[in-house]
Amino acid sequence: MKRVIALLCVITLMVPLLGGVAAAGSPPHVNSQAAVVIDYDTGAILYEKSAHTLRSPASMSKVMTAFIVYEQIAAGRLSPGTSIPISAHARALSNNGVLAGSQFAMAPGNHTVETLLQLIMLPSSNAACIAMAEYISGSESAFVALMNSTAHSYGLNANFVNPHGASRSSYNHITAHSMAMLVRTFIQRHPDILRIASMSSMSYNGGTQNQTNLLIRSGAYQYGGADGFKTGTTAEAGACLSSTAFWNGKRIIVVTMNASNSDNQRYHDSRALLNYGFAVAGSSSSGNWVLQGSTWYYKLANGANATGWIQDGATWYYLQPSGAMATGWIQDGATWYYLQPGGAMATGWIQDGETWYYLQQSGAMATGWIQDGVTWYYLQPSGAMATGIIAIDGVSHTLQSSGAWVG
Numbered sequence: 001m002k003r004v005i006a007l008l009c010v011i012t013l014m015v016p017l018l019g020g021v022a023a024a025g026s027p028p029h030v031n032s033q034a035a036v037v038i039d040y041d042t043g044a045i046l047y048e049k050s051a052h053t054l055r056s057p058a059s060m061s062k063v064m065t066a067f068i069v070y071e072q073i074a075a076g077r078l079s080p081g082t083s084i085p086i087s088a089h090a091r092a093l094s095n096n097g098v099l100a101g102s103q104f105a106m107a108p109g110n111h112t113v114e115t116l117l118q119l120i121m122l123p124s125s126n127a128a129c130i131a132m133a134e135y136i137s138g139s140e141s142a143f144v145a146l147m148n149s150t151a152h153s154y155g156l157n158a159n160f161v162n163p164h165g166a167s168r169s170s171y172n173h174i175t176a177h178s179m180a181m182l183v184r185t186f187i188q189r190h191p192d193i194l195r196i197a198s199m200s201s202m203s204y205n206g207g208t209q210n211q212t213n214l215l216i217r218s219g220a221y222q223y224g225g226a227d228g229f230k231t232g233t234t235a236e237a238g239a240c241l242s243s244t245a246f247w248n249g250k251r252i253i254v255v256t257m258n259a260s261n262s263d264n265q266r267y268h269d270s271r272a273l274l275n276y277g278f279a280v281a282g283s284s285s286s287g288n289w290v291l292q293g294s295t296w297y298y299k300l301a302n303g304a305n306a307t308g309w310i311q312d313g314a315t316w317y318y319l320q321p322s323g324a325m326a327t328g329w330i331q332d333g334a335t336w337y338y339l340q341p342g343g344a345m346a347t348g349w350i351q352d353g354e355t356w357y358y359l360q361q362s363g364a365m366a367t368g369w370i371q372d373g374v375t376w377y378y379l380q381p382s383g384a385m386a387t388g389i390i391a392i393d394g395v396s397h398t399l400q401s402s403g404a405w406v407g
Contacts, residue, residue: 028272031265033238033258034176037277040184040244040251046280047273051177054157055257058232059124059212060240061165061172063182064147064158066120069113069132070190071150076373077136080114080349080356081402084135086127094127107205112401114351118202121193121230123209129164151178154185171236176255183229183242183253194244195350197228198341203354214267215243221267223274224291227341229253231266239266245274246342248289249312252277296325296343316345316363336365336383356385356403376405 027047036051038044045051072078086106094106106127111119116132119125133143140163147160151174158174165172174182186193200217201210212231214221225247232240238258245252254273259266288299289312298306298319305323309316309332318326318339325343329336329352338346338359345363349356349372358366358379365383369376378386378399385403389396398406 026276028269028276030256030269030273031259032256032269035254035256035269035273036176036180037273037280038177038180038184038253039277039281040187040253043181043184045177046252046277048177051180051255052157052175054159054173054175056171056234056237057165057174057179057257058234058237058240059165060174060179060230060232060242060255061160061163062120062124062129062232063179063186063230063242064150064160065129065132065143065163066117066193067182067186067190068136068143068146068150069117069120070186070193072136073113074190078113079402079404080112080117080351081400081404082113083110083401084113084116084131085110086131087134090127090130090134093130094125104209105205115204118196118199119204119209121196122199122202122211123204124212124231126164126166133163151182154182156182158182165232165237166234176257179242179257180253180255183244183255187228187244187251192348194227194340195346197230198226213241213243214264215241215245215270221264221271223271224296225342226274239264241266241270243270243274245278246344247278249315250278250281252281297323298325317343318345337363338365357383358385377403378405 030049034050034053034055035047036045037047039046069078073080091106094104111131116128119128130140133140137143137146143163144160147163151158151160156174156178158178160172161167161170162172198216199211201208211217215223215226223245225245226243227246228244229242240257242255252274254270254277256266256269259269290297290299298310300306305319307319307321307323309318318330318337320326327339327341327343329338338350340346347359347361347363349358358370358377360366367379367381367383369378378390378392378397380386387399387401387403389398400406
């Protein structure tokens, strides 16, 4: 079982910060034409460069589209398992090589909201945005109106003309500061987005679609504690990146816009600005997180490594017997827990591969019948959410593809 493998591998996926945390008070040189750093907790601006100038965000526009999808889920109009048809227009767009973005042919048949969200946030599918826009609002133009009214309601300086940002003739516009505040609002209202935004890849139509954000994927630009957010690249916009990372009890959000794409300058800028943001913001930690090699440890007042469960602020972490911070699935006694990429204990619904699990408020993986809102679900002994027709204690039950019990 993959959870056992994850535990036995002694997960140490966090990587060192680029050059260590910068000394506070010494902002780095930034190549990007616009940039901003904000403290997630307070919203305070820690660094800015042309942060209030309207610019094209390219595929960072998809952040607003995904945000509206989550708002619809919260309002009960959608669920992650809702089946969404792919129109001929959207399907044709998926093969349109003229538009920017990581495009590929959409698989035939309907797609779940969860799959479309992953396609939007990881490989940056334009067609997935169109499909969601058409389903939610009836047309792309009506959805664009919803994007603009949503931006206005949250005080964002933005104007959208399409839900994906990939047009070659008309462009979306937003300021770097407003993009950062949109990311902040998204995480505050719907923290589950970090589950998707932190994925390095997804399985789709018999293949693999990679995350476009190289701060997340293993490689030269991976950043310790990074768990989102979204790239954007067009000739008009240049190379753009919204990003967030959680480290030492703090979360920082960085947006860079219109960077030269040579040597992936947006990643150099974003890593340097994340370092600077953490240095300026300091730490809300009651202890001392220490990075040794590629592994995080929590030092107690006596200098020893903490082990087992610790609470830092409002967040729970698990330190293995070696002291290494765990991520992924762990088993404590007879109970399974899931630690997010930044180490924080997960609660609520999570998806691992193609399978959904539910973590109780204690973090413990649920099994058996659970009620979420007004809906009942059944979690198998492995924790996997059941679908279809299953027999439980000799009684046949029908569960929709979303897992919802119907009788």
